Amino acid sequence: MNYVKPILSAVAAIILAECVPGPWSSFRGMGNAKATGLAAVAGGFTASLFSPLFWALAVLFLAMFFAASNLGSKVLRVLLFWIPTLTVSGASVTITALVAYLIVLIHLKQH
Numbered sequence: 170m171n172y173v174k175p176i177l178s179a180v181a182a183i184i185l186a187e188c189v190p191g192p193w194s195s196f197r198g199m200g201n202a203k204a205t206g207l208a209a210v211a212g213g214f215t216a217s218l219f220s221p222l223f224w225a226l227a228v229l230f231l232a233m234f235f236a237a238s239n240l241g242s243k244v245l246r247v248l249l250f251w252i253p254t255l256t257v258s259g260a261s262v263t264i265t266a267l268v269a270y271l272i273v274l275i276h277l278k279q280h
Contacts, residue, residue, distance in 0.1 A: 174238040174250070181254040182230035184261045186223050 217223050237249035 175235065177254045177258065178231055178234035178238060178250075181234055181257040182227050184257050185230045186227035187217060189226055190217075190222060 234250060234254055237246065240246045240249065
């Protein structure tokens with residue numbers, strides 16, 4: 170269990186750092202871009218990965234989650250670490266699976 174907490178903290182921190190400034194930050198330059206569809210969105214996500222704000226938020230969330238994972242009180246550890254990290258990770262896996270499912274459905278419908 171010693172390796173699960175840091176990995177879960179890092180995954181949740183990166184996901185939250187991508188979402189906290191707002192989902193619109195990834196789509197900011199899309200109107201001026203020549204790319205279409207997922208290429209434009211992927212460019213926005215890639216640009217945010219190189220943003221200092223993204224990394225500052227990721228380190229902040231990682232520190233908060235890591236500190237919460239080592240709290241002495243079990244109730245506080247559950248409320249401040251397990252519930253937020255599992256919710257964020259589970260929601261991101263669910264959204265990713267739904268998008269993949271929609272892409273497969275669209276691809277199958279075209280053929």
